[in-house]
Amino acid sequence: MKNMEAFPYICTMCNKSFTEWGNMKIHQCLHTGECPYACEMCNKSFTDQCTLKKHQHVHTGEQPFTCKVCNRSFLEWGNLKRHKRLHTEELPYKCDLCNKSFTSKDAAKDHLHVCSV
Numbered sequence: 001m002k003n004m005e006a007f008p009y010i011c012t013m014c015n016k017s018f019t020e021w022g023n024m025k026i027h028q029c030l031h032t033g034e035c036p037y038a039c040e041m042c043n044k045s046f047t048d049q050c051t052l053k054k055h056q057h058v059h060t061g062e063q064p065f066t067c068k069v070c071n072r073s074f075l076e077w078g079n080l081k082r083h084k085r086l087h088t089e090e091l092p093y094k095c096d097l098c099n100k101s102f103t104s105k106d107a108a109k110d111h112l113h114v115c116s117v
Helices: 021-032 049-060 077-088 105-115
Strands: none
């Protein structure tokens, strides 16, 4: 059970709790279908301004996150973080069956399907 002090904001429609009021409001848009943030270029609507801003990069081609080692650019910070592991040879995700290591959780998950056959 979640600590109510840590998750004080509760959705009145499904009782899911949140640490921040803004996250609860974004969540409630899933119930109401409300998407108040519209892209001026294609009229696609989003529940929050952050997601709209990320979407707008599709139209501008901007990729604001750049690798300092090879100058490859990415739309999302998480993709850059995963990419940087190629340079550092960091392999934080390990197969529980054969101990082979991977740069991403998805790669380890894909491998598990092969390894468990």
